[in-house]
Amino acid sequence: MGDIVNLKRFRKRAEREQSAKQAEANRTRFGRTKSQRALEERRAERAGELLDQHRIDGEDTP
Template sequence: MADVINLKRFKKRAARAQSAAEADANRARFGRTKAERALDERRTSRADELLDQHRTTGDLT
């Protein structure tokens, strides 16, 4: 005869596995450290400043 399986426990285990997989996907998509975000912001602002320095008065629109 087959082993008896507790369906509640099985469903909870499956839900936890699904949740963990979703969390891993979110970490890969959104998981950047504060330092990485700050570095990216500094690089962007520096590039904007350099671009603004090369504008002539006719370019301001």
């Protein structure tokens, strides 16, 4: 005969495991340090400035 399993505990354990998987996925997708965010922001600003420097005068700007 098989082991007796408490379904309530089994469900809770399954929920915790699923939650842990979701948390890990979120950490990899959204987890960045403050310095990484600042570096990305500086790079974006610099790219925008370089793009503006190459703008030709006289064109209609959007």
